[in-house]
Amino acid sequence: MTEPASAHEADHVSARRRETRTRLLDAAAEVFAEVGIQGASVERICARADFSRGAFYSNFSSKEQLFLALLEREYEQRANQIRVRAAELTECLTANEHPPTREDAAGYVTAFLSPSGNESSWFTLETEFLLLALRDPEGEVQHVDFNLQFRHELSNVVESIVLAAGRRFIVPVDRSLTILAGVYERAVRVSALSGFDAPEGVNELGSRFAELLFTITEPV
Amino acid sequence: MTEPASAHEADHVSARRRETRTRLLDAAAEVFAEVGIQGASVERICARADFSRGAFYSNFSSKEQLFLALLEREYEQRANQIRVRAAELTECLTANEHPPTREDAAGYVTAFLSPSGNESSWFTLETEFLLLALRDPEGEVQHVDFNLQFRHELSNVVESIVLAAGRRFIVPVDRSLTILAGVYERAVRVSALSGFDAPEGVNELGSRFAELLFTITEPV
DNA sequence: CCTTTTCGATACAGTACTGTATCCGTTGAG
């Protein structure tokens, strides 16, 4: 609303400007993760990016706008990664003659869920986002939208993977996903609290998850 | 450290002082929930409680200390409530001749999970706590401790309730609890985001949960 | 009833940050 710049206007953002925005976003990601969205002063973010506040206000109207822009970027990246991994996994599954054993599944799940970037800071950011949305007067911040879209995407991905593995869900898919999501998110939280470093956490989660998957699916 | 007042010293807190602390804690609960632990200034909390900052610094050494005190109080209250409800439920279950049907179970679970105080602000506080713990240099803030104790308590409660209902867990108890906790916490989060007001949310959760319980338990 | 202690209020100095208004170097178009 505040920054329409709709299609008919000059969409042209100079390379210089894009670079500035990127650096500010990168810096913000760090600082937000470190001290929180409220604890982060515009000044500090700019300092981290080696810019002055002038640059900031020339690119974003407020700290919240910056945060939302950051979130959008990260979600996008995240979604892409999932798509890529899902494609790999599907290919791998269809290439195999026999349906995967539990052990195979554990490996696949582990690989699929293995952290890519800085998982810890992502989790922190997401939690900040949740808090922001919780306090949002009337849904200005569309946490739900982000999540619904993401969920939908994920839903398709998981279903098609399961299918590629020659299985199908016993209980309705959406209910299954609720369970899976719950277990997964809880695992992430626990993992975040005891430090993400431990790689065995991921393996453990992988096998547990695979087991769960075998419990709530059946051969097609 | 700074305020030992260990057991051999005067534990006596005058009624006046206790009252002041309570009012400050109450105010803090509101303000923290509204604007977050970082967004809340000491000044604002004091204003809400109709005290000056003098009173605050005379009772707490910092905002974080206040927050931790608040959390302790709330956890305590929470735990008590669960104990009470569990006792009621157990009594109710043992009084019955026949093991509960799914419908019964849905009712019980719904009652057990039905919100008591301000669920929404509690969820917000807990999330703030999580974030605090995430950033905690080296486990000063003992989120894990709180949670482990709580979890342990809950674990016993759930198991004994299930037993009183004449059933037992198919998969190991701790794994079952992980699943239940995941599903529950996720439901709370979703509920928090779409406003806690909707009472049908609780009912829905109740029946889903009961169903899940029937899935992962069997008659003893 | 007077004294001592306790506890909260007030005053103060200092800091960090905000958003704007203005300035100036850079860059790209003609």
Place this chain on the structure above:
DNA sequence: CTCAACGGATACAGTACTGTATCGAAAAGG
């Protein structure tokens, strides 16, 4: 080569908050 527009730096005025140090009233103790 020139000039306008762009994009970021700097300066400024103003605000909110912090923690401490001091003060005075109310309670407790004798």
